[in-house]
C-alpha cells in the first residue's frame with residue numbers, strides 16, 4: 495500500500511513538473527543541447543529507476559525502506575526537471591531551479607538518513623542472529639534432562655579441542671561415572687523417579703567439578719567427566735563426587751534412598767588417542783563394578799603394549815576441598 499501511494503505521488507509530481515516547465519519557461523537562444531549533460535542526466539535517472547524497482551521488488555515494509563523510496567522519488571523529480579530543461583532547451587524559472595535543487599538535496603539527505611537507520615537495524619539484526627546462534631548451539635550441545643554436555647558435543651567439538659592441547663603442559667584425565675544398581679532402582683520406584691535420580695546425580699557432578707572441567711551425559715545413567723589435571727587432581731575430584739553423591743539426601747515418598755556410584759579413571763596420555771583412553775576408563779569402571787561397586791578405580795596403563803592394571807582408590811572420608 496505504501497508503495498502504491500508513493501508511486502502515485504511520483505506520477506503526480508512528474509506530471510506537475512512537466513506541465514510547469516512546458517507552460518512557463520522561455521526557450522534559450524543560441525544554446526545547443528549539451529549531450530554530455532543530457533546523457534549523464536539520463537544515466538542518473540536510469541539508476542534511480544533501477545533502485546526504485548529493486549526497492550519495490552524487495553517489498554520491505556520497514557520505515558527505512560519507505561524513507562529510501564521517498565528519497566529516490568525526490569531525486570527523480572529533481573533530475574527529471576533537469577532532463578526536461580536539457581531536452582526542450584529552455585531557461586527554467588528561478589523558482590523552478592530552487593525547487594529542483596531542493597528536490598535533489600532533500601532526496602540525498604533522506605536517502606542518507608534511511609541508509610544510516612538501515613545500518614543501525616542491520617547491526618541489531620546481526621547481534622540478534624548471533625545470540626540466536628549461541629542459544630541454538632547451546633541447546634544442541636546440551637542434554638535436555640541433565641543440562642550436561644551431550645555426546646554430540648563430545649564427538650563433534652570437544653575431541654578436536656583436546657587435540658590442540660599439549661598434554662604434557664596441561665594434563666587431562668577421564669572419569670567414567672555410573673550409578674550403581676540403577677535398574678533395580680528403576681524397577682522399584684519407577685522410571686520417573688529414575689529420571690529424578692539421574693538429574694540429582696548430574697547436579698552433584700556439576701557442583702563438585704571445577705569451571706575448567708567438563709561433564710557429559712554419556713548414556714542413560716552413565717557420565718563422563720573430563721578433568722583438567724593429572725591423575726592426582728582427578729582422584730580428588732572423583733573422591734568428592736563419590737562422597738557427596740553417597741551422602742546427599744534423595745528421598746522417594748519421604749523415604750531416604752541409599753545410593754552410590756562407581757568411577758573409572760584414566761589419564762589421557764595422547765590427545766589423539768581419546769577413544770583408547772575412554773576405553774581404559776570404561777574398563778576401570780567395569781572393574782569397579784566387579785569389585786562390588788561404590789568405589790573408584792584407576793587404570794594405570796601408559797601404552798598399548800603394557801597390560802592394564804587397576805588400582806582401587808582409598809575412599810577418603812575427610813576430603814580436601816581443593
Ligand SMILES: Nc1nc2c(ncn2[C@@H]2O[C@H](COP(=O)(O)OP(=O)(O)OP(=O)(O)O)[C@@H](O)[C@H]2O)c(=O)[nH]1
Pocket residue numbers: 672673674675676677678680684685686687688689692713714715783787
Ligand atoms: N529412568 C531412566 N532410566 C534409564 C534411562 N536411561 C537408561 N535407563 C535405565 O538404566 C538401567 C541401567 O541398567 P544397567 O545397565 O543394568 O545398570 P545397573 O542396574 O545400574 O547395574 P550396575 O551398573 O551394574 O550397578 C536400565 O534399566 C535402563 O532402562 C533414563 O534416561 N531414565
